Structure formats: structure tokens, C-alpha cells
Amino acid sequence: MNLATLHYFYDPFCGWCYGAAPLVTSASEIAGLKIEVHGIGMLSNERSKMVSAEWRDFVRPHELRISALSQQLFSDAYLEQVLDKTTVRLDSSPPTAAMLTAQKIGGRGVEMLKRLQIAYYQEGRAIADPRIIFEVAVEAGFDRELFTTTYQAVLQENLEGHIADSNSMLSILGGRGVPFLIVEKNSGFHSMPLGHYLGKPDVFKLDIEAILSA
Secondary structure (H helix, E strand, O other): OOEEEEEEHHHHHOOHHOOOHHHHHHHHOOOEEEEEEEOOOOOOOOHOOOOOHHHHHHHHHHHHHHHHHHHHOOOHHHHHHHHHOOOOEEHHHHHHHHHHHHHHHHHHHHHHHHHHHHHHHHHOOOOOHHHHHHHHHOOOOOOHHHHHHHHHHHHHHHHHHHHHHHHHHHOOOOOOOOEEEEEEEEEEEEOOOOHHHHHOHHHHHHHHHHHHHH
């Protein structure tokens, strides 16, 4: 029985969202808490781009701070195989569709998101490339044919609506960017400010448990 829902607004290419991953993992251990993941399409459609020196110079100071606060690893493989390349596309749509596919097949959207973040930031893999996505899906135990077929259907039928709904809900809830974490219980909402919890997954878990028990 779900007592509450943690709404997690994210983008697969948001370094701060990667920093927040341990919080979501800790929340997934709470009995009675449902987690709904909302992709905002930060780099979808006309906003997609190739990795460039300008992008690298923009994200690196943030990533150093994220790593210091969250202890999340931005590996040498990521630096060498992603940030030092100009052939890697940054497009939020394919990995967001992969998350939705995993959720549709087996309720494993959060797991797939986390696995894609590891593939990108730790293994240096281009997670906007469908070939990489399918490799990651198989590694996570999905049937390749089923995942591929469902992924194509999600791209055509669900993705744009999901992104539009996510941005609309984010605006209604007062979110000003991602990651944005908020607990819904009995039609009431309890914001979980990232600055209070980054690097403190145990505190995050305890505070959500307190909301559920109130």
C-alpha cells in the first residue's frame, strides 16, 4: 500500500541530478513510498547539442562542486570519452524514453535512470545513442527485443507528452529547475530542498519517513 509519493523531476544530463541519485536510492528503501520520475527534456529537440569545449567549461566547475558535496564520482572515463570528444550528442529524449520503457515493462524506471547515470558519468558511455541504451538495458537484465520494441513505441506515443506534463507539473509545484524532489501525501506537498540533503541520504530517508508517519 502506497502511503505517499516522491515526485522526482530530473534530466539525464543534469549533473546535480546525478549528485541526488543516492537520495533517490535511499528513498526507494522506504516501505509505502512510491517514486514517480518526471523527465523535463532539458536537452530535447532543438535544445540538443554536441559536446563542445564550451559545454565542458560550463559543466566542469559544477561537477567538481557536486562531487565534493555528494561524493558522486565523475570518472576519468567520463572526462576522456565524453567531455574531451566533439562526437558525443547530448539529447535528453533517448535516455528519458529508456527510463519510461523500463517503467512500462517492469516498473523499473528509477533503476534504469540510475544505471544510465552510471553509464554516462562513471563509464563514459554516450547515453543518447540508442545502441548504448540497448546495451545498458541488456546488462540490466531486460530482453533486448522487448525493450527495443517498447522503446520505439514510447518514442512515438509517450515521450513528448511525458516531457510536457513534467514541465507543467514542475511549474505548478513551484519548481525552478532540476533536480526537484517533493513528497505528496493526502493531496498535500512537502518540498525536499536539495541543499538540505545533498550528501545526506540517511537524513533524507528519515525526513520522508517522518512525513509518512505524521
